[in-house]
Amino acid sequence: MFRLDELVARLGGVLVGDAGVVVRRVATLEQAGEGDLAFLANRKYLPQLQRSAASAVILAPDARDLLVDRPRIVAPDPYLYFARVAQLFNPVPAPQAGIHPLAAVACAVPPSAEIGPGASLEEGVELGEDVVVGAGCHIGRGTRIGRGTRLAPRVTIYHGCVVGDDCIIHAGAVIGADGFGFAREKSGRWVKIPQVGRVVIGNDVEIGANTTIDRGALDDTVIGDGCKLDNQIQIAHNVHIGACTAIAGCVGIAGSTRIGARCMIGGQAGLIGHLSICDDVVISAGTLVSKSITQPGVYTGSVPLQRHADWVRNFSHLRRLDALAERVRTLEHGHDGRNDRKPD
Known part of the structure; x- marks a missing residue:
């Protein structure tokens, strides 16, 4: 477990709120509870931020005031900061020589x-x-x-x-x-x-x-x-x-x-x-x-997902592109001015 000020001393960031809060693990906003440190890396999860029971949260600078009732660590890249915290909580075991x-x-x-x-x-x-x-x-x-x-x-x-x-x-x-x-x-x-x-x-x-x-x-x-x-x-x-x-x-x-x-x-x-x-x-x-x-x-070189019937219909059009292009060339050739007749 780590105090928030210990994490900031090791990893940087700006601490807002109670520096003495102790966290024991990292967790998602949705799953976090008391003693957990969560993070917000994508604003589409803002509703979960307000509902989260995490003891503290890692936030980007533009989100530091979205949560004022709990301490938070402000970092430029919350997801990267979360990764480094997770490494501290889950060190690689030493070899059993x-x-x-x-x-x-x-x-x-x-x-x-x-x-x-x-x-x-x-x-x-x-x-x-x-x-x-x-x-x-x-x-x-x-x-x-x-x-x-x-x-x-x-x-x-x-x-x-x-x-x-x-x-x-x-x-x-x-x-x-x-x-x-x-x-x-x-x-x-x-x-x-x-x-x-x-x-x-x-x-x-x-x-x-x-x-x-x-x-x-x-x-x-x-x-x-x-x-x-x-x-x-x-x-x-x-x-x-x-x-x-x-x-x-x-x-x-x-x-x-x-x-x-x-x-x-x-x-x-x-x-x-x-x-x-x-x-x-x-x-x-x-x-x-x-x-x-x-x-x-x-x-990107993939075709978006669609209903099978729609795919069959669209692919049938695709197979006719060569013929359609040839028809367009024929029409353009017939109207390029060389075959136009002057009025009598």
Whole structure:
């Protein structure tokens, strides 16, 4: 628990009201009760602010006087402030240093690292201090994992990959499997192309459950510092993702695409291969990106939801656009002045 003045001393902000109020957790406006610290990040929740039973609230400067009967912390970005408070209330547990008797370890392990039951670490693996390897993980030969990185149970990291410091990789993620590379004979038979690159992951990266990142064919697949990847994302071979890019669940990124820094990609978006996406691009959920993007901004390529009968009718019109365009061209050609007759 923290007094409000302790929070402000640590995280900044302006305290209005009783500095001695103690809060024990953060909560939503709707669910908060006595001892809770809530936040208002969107004005559409103003009605909930007045009804909330929170002991204190985090507000933006333009909302500081909307609530006068309770103390509040005024911060430029209430949601960001809430995130930092939540970290204080929910610190990451320290590693339980040691190697479980049921782990199979063929490499040196720092005394501060935690190796869970059933984990398998091959020869040449290098671990930094305070690394956590969860139950049932497999780490291939020659892989390097930086200080403070945590692997949830059943993460698989293939040989030769690099993971930076302070990363979080959630359960079921697979790092460094072969990329989808084949050449085709005239007979139709596929010939596998060995995938000899690596996956190189920067510092402070989070990778969601069951996300897969393929190793490079020749060069490396690279995930930049500070990237945040949701669950069930597929990243193909030789993809490069710039620093601090965030990608939501079920996105598919085809091979050799390069994505800039500070981008945001919505859920179920798809990017075809060999594209270049510049910095500071936002791609809306469900969008298919089929060409490179060279200017920052928000890009959307999805059809709004509508009733099925309306969709069928509208799509039938869409199929007739070519014929309609041809009719317009014919009419314009017939009235361009060349066929007009002068009056007698």
